Amino acid sequence: MGKGITSRSEDYSQWYNDLVIKADLAEYSAVRGCMVIKPYGYGIWERMQAILDKRFKETGHSNAYFPLFIPKSFFSKEASHVDGFAKECAVVTHYRLKNDGNGNIIVDEDAKLEEELIVRPTSETIIWNTYRGWIESYRDLPILVNQWANVVRWEMRTRLFLRTAEFLWQEGHTAHATAEEAIAETEQMLDVYAEFAEKILAVPVVRGRKTENERFAGALDTYCIEALMQDGKALQAGTSHFLGQNFAKAFDVKFTSKEGKLEHVWASSWGVSTRLMGALVMAHSDDQGLILPPKLAPIQVVIVPIYKTEEEKANLDAYVDGLSSELKNLGVSLKYDDRDTQRPGFKFAEWELKGVPLRVAIGARDMQNGTVELARRDTQTKETVEQAGLAGKIHTLLDEIQDNIYQKALKFRDEHITEVNSYDEFKTLLEEKGGFLSCHWDGTVETEKRVKEETKATIRCIPLDAKEEEGVCIFTGKPSKQRVLFAKAY
Amino acid sequence: MGKGITSRSEDYSQWYNDLVIKADLAEYSAVRGCMVIKPYGYGIWERMQAILDKRFKETGHSNAYFPLFIPKSFFSKEASHVDGFAKECAVVTHYRLKNDGNGNIIVDEDAKLEEELIVRPTSETIIWNTYRGWIESYRDLPILVNQWANVVRWEMRTRLFLRTAEFLWQEGHTAHATAEEAIAETEQMLDVYAEFAEKILAVPVVRGRKTENERFAGALDTYCIEALMQDGKALQAGTSHFLGQNFAKAFDVKFTSKEGKLEHVWASSWGVSTRLMGALVMAHSDDQGLILPPKLAPIQVVIVPIYKTEEEKANLDAYVDGLSSELKNLGVSLKYDDRDTQRPGFKFAEWELKGVPLRVAIGARDMQNGTVELARRDTQTKETVEQAGLAGKIHTLLDEIQDNIYQKALKFRDEHITEVNSYDEFKTLLEEKGGFLSCHWDGTVETEKRVKEETKATIRCIPLDAKEEEGVCIFTGKPSKQRVLFAKAY
Incomplete structure (x- = not known):
């Protein structure tokens, strides 16, 4: 193909790296282990965010924002949490740089923090320290809050999206009057994640609970969704934790119950991250490039005109104009790739690499015949179809593609x-x-x-x-x- | 009022702090200078984000994400930038904590970074270092990218929203083939900001350019929008910078022009932040609480039922049900506050404090008369109006309120x-x-x-x-x- 992508059979791991980079999803940055999420990749993440955020709000949650920094001492307050999270982390020790007089910028040792700050690896501690001020009585409960944020875990071996020092995620943190309510919330959010994975990412998942050994540090119970990648390795795609009263006890968060008793608050937390981008790539894509489920594809249909003369081009433009408005009315996102700097074959390869679900190619002869060529990315099949009713056909086909991608992954998973x-x-x-x-x-x-x-x-x-x-x-x-x-x- | 808000005439600065806290917009956190943005405040910020993001996309920009950390040496590369930004900042020096054996968590001195990392105060340096890999020829230009992110500037004297160590913002970073294009972009984004301030925040602004002394560190020209607060102090509400070739030269970003010449790339950057939340509060609100322009209010209309019997309540519920669907169809966001734990007077005061533009109160006698009581937050006026046609009237009134808030601020500004x-x-x-x-x-x-x-x-x-x-x-x-x-x- 000349796309410079290693094949899966040759080296699955290299295939993944090549694909993430060549398809313009992300790249490594000048900072060890930190990635740059490029516009095309970020566009997919934004679609994930929008769909999840809507579901969070439908289930009664609001967004808020808590500090990036956490005082070091907070990590010592919940015994198991400190072992899980306070080890490999970015530590802020100073708050000023200075010029050393020779034109070098150095750390100003006079500006040392009294207490070091940790860049949040997860926010239970700072949030529960805050909730103490928000909760007095059962009337203040439940608190159903989510945060979209960046977090940092100092991983030694990093891979784009799958394991990076900084990543983006959402973390829900809820507070409840009873254990039952907190557990119901934990289970509800696992269902939200599972449904998102299956209906939107088109990735089948197993819903389960972690063993004690694999539990979140500080949780009484960790629920998870586990997906299977094409190389037969599993990927944890989301977790939802029942935290019991651990953080409420660590941060002294109590409430007066309806019966007038002072009790510790019950908690859940739950999160998914840019890791889902990795799952998306590894679950579906092939040696030619990405295969994106239509519900996440920033561009669902690309239209490539094939012409020799300006007159032919003008004819095609007029046709595509009409088709575009029909598709937009149906809520289909599309791109008319009429760049005159590239040939059609180059464009075909580029959009195949980028995983656009449907490609419409149309030339002068098609215009005479009232047809177009329609190519599916998921099945790599092409057919000549009538222009009449094309928008409706595309709309239906996108649903079929979404389902086909899921069924294929499901079959593979079940066989494994x-x-x-x-x-x-x-x-x-x-x-x-x-x-x-x-x-x-x-x-x-x-x-x-x-x-x-x-x-x-x-x-x-x-x-x-x-x-x-x-x-x-x-x-x-x-x-x-x-x-x-x-x-x-x- | 018993709301615990200092009056503006008594102490404007204290009034602002009281209001931000009592209206549940934000509060200080356990980390010096860092704030917690509470759900109600974050809901307003989300509306700002959504409206701005839409405008950015309509003007051709895409979102992306760049690392939180910037290597210290990057700040030395652009001479004027280093003085402006590399001074008061959070410095990461270590990447691990450890247990000292006595149960204390301390910094692991063996895990010292070779080069310190700065938590981004702004991202020109890391982004231009990245753009070097993205740009080869004029075909790769322009690059029109925006980032929504958190940034940190170690301010010594902080105030909620107005000046905090960590804040949220968007930063656009664009790359162009010519100075003219970069300047046009800089001016275009200033217009986007000005229109947003006036049409959405209802805050009139002066569009202008900064003097050399007040310019962004690294810019050839800084455009700004300046707003006036009720205490007669100005607030810079957004900036858009023409950066010339400064960052392209510092990070060696060149492109081959159409004519085949190798040239440095031209740049702009532009940003607005959670500071806009402060401007919003200080421009419009009064001693009773927030006054929110309808276009940003998370709740535009609150409906408070007044009843004695269950039967009365059931009647009101049925009526409000119908009114709610009518309002939702008109795109009006509303809350039916039928909590039975609070009296109507408490609810009135609470929603007044939170700046909900319109309040509908309705009791048993109103139901008999086919009326409701409608109260405007901006003018503090009440009137009894017919239930017939109420949804349409509310819809129109919200536009009137938006305009009235703007006109009032405009009159004040022009008089000052x-x-x-x-x-x-x-x-x-x-x-x-x-x-x-x-x-x-x-x-x-x-x-x-x-x-x-x-x-x-x-x-x-x-x-x-x-x-x-x-x-x-x-x-x-x-x-x-x-x-x-x-x-x-x-």
Whole structure:
């Protein structure tokens, strides 16, 4: 293709990097581990944001904004949280630079902060410190707040979108009068995420709960959605945590109940991030470039004119003008690529690379015949269709494409959930096929850790729909009552 | 009123603080100088964002995202920029904390960064360093990119929204093949800001250019919009900079022109921030609370039912149901405040404080008479109106309120632009009346600085519509060809 993209079979990891960069989604910056999200990639993220934000508001949440910086001491207040988050992080120690007199800009040691500030890796601590001032009685509850923000976790090995030192996300933080309410909220938001993943990203997910070992630092229970990538590795696409009263206790947040008793507040938090961009790319795309589900594609239809003379061009322009307004009325986003600096073949390759779901090519002969050439990105098929009724056909086809992309990913995912009953089989399948391995496990952290050391596979989740079933742990042979899903993961 | 708001005449500055806090717009956080933007305040900011973002896209811009951190050395690359921005800033020096063995979390000195990172105070440097990789030929130009982001400037004296260590803003950064194009862009974005301020915020602004002394660090020319607050102080509400080739030269960004010559790229940058929230509050509000222009009010109409029996309440509910759908169809946002935990008088005071433009109160007798009580927040007037045609009347009234708020601010502003021809008069008026003082100035930085030292007034701008006029500088008596606007400013 001359697009400079490594094929998936050759090197999946390199294919991913090549694609993210060549399709203008993102690139590395001058700052180690931090990415630049380019306009085309950001356009997709904006669509994700808009759809999620609408759902958050429909479920009663409001947005707010909390400080980027968190005093270091806050991390010590919730015992398990500090181990999870206060380790690899960006630490602000000074608030001024100065000229050293030789024209060099250096840190001004006289401007040292009394207490270091941490660039937020997640905001539970600063938010619960704030909620203390917002909550007095049951009348102040629930608090249903979300924040769109940047966060920083100092990762040593980074990959565009999947693992970067700085990333963008949303974090919901809710406060409730009862454990039941907080758990219902946690589960509701998991459903919002799962529906978003399946209906919008076209990525099927398993809904489940994390084991103690994989839980969010500070949570009593972590719910997650787990997706499968084309290389057979799993990707955690969203999490929703029931935090119990841990943060309320750490930050002394109490309320007077209807019965007049003073009690600690119950909490949930939940988030998805620009990591979803990585999931989107890896779940659907191919060696020719991105395959974008129409519901997220910044451009759903590209129209490429093919002409020799100015007169032919004028004819095409007039036709496309009409088609464009029809499509816009149907809510279809489109681009008429009539650049005269590039040939049609170049344009075809470019929009294929960028994953535009439908391409309409139209030339002088098409105009005579009353036809156009319609090419689908997902199936790589072309057909000649009538101009009459084209807008309606495109509109319908976009829904078909959305569904086809999902069905394909679902089929792949379902073919890659394998029931495994012995550790030998486990190791063989993990190497040869990958995917989710559904096995019995004895429920101990130790077994989980040893399997991880030996195979790099982790327990992705205990599926919410796991049925009770007598069995024995594939590793220790101890009794087990349900299967869990193991996989190698991003 | 029992709202705990200081009156404007008593202490304008305290009135502002009280209002921002009591109306649930924002509050200070545990981190010095950083604010929490509360849901009600953030709802207003979201409306500002949505309207501006739409205008940016209509004028051809796309959003993107660049790193939060900037390597320290980047600030030394553009000579004037370093003095303006690299001084008071948050400096990241380490990337890890550790447990000291006694249960204390301390900075891990082994995890010191080779080069310190600055939390962005503005992003010209990191963006132009990135643009170097995006631009080769004139075909890659223009680049029209905007970023919505948080930035940090380590201010010593902070005030909610007006001056905070961290604030939210948008920063546009564009790259062009010619100076003319970059200047046209700079001017276009100033117009976008001015129109937004006047049509949406209902705040009249003077469009002008900054003097050399007040220019953005690194700009050849800074355009601004200046607004006037009720205490007679000016507030810079937005800026748009023509950066010439300064950043292209500092970061070596060149392009091959149509004629095949290698040239440096021309630049603009422009931004508005959460400071606009402060302008909004200070321009319109009164001692009873916020006055929000309908185009920014998260709630445009609040409906308060007044009833004694359940039956009365059911009747009111049924009526409000119908009214609500009519209003929603007209695009009016509303809240039916039927909390049974609060009395009507409490609700009236609360929504007055929060600046809801229109209040509908309706009781059992109104239902019999086919009327409601309609109260305007801007004029503090009440009238009894027919239920028939109410939705349409409200819709029209919201436009009237928007206009009335603007006209009132415009009248105040125009009454506070005073032509002054002597320094004595200047000093007297500055103390007694405030506002913009339109005077002749000799064009030197020195005079500007001395006037500032003596009176705290600065040159807010050289208005774009200033006419040529012979005169003498009020301070030095030297000749001058046009008047400039002095004022004390936020």
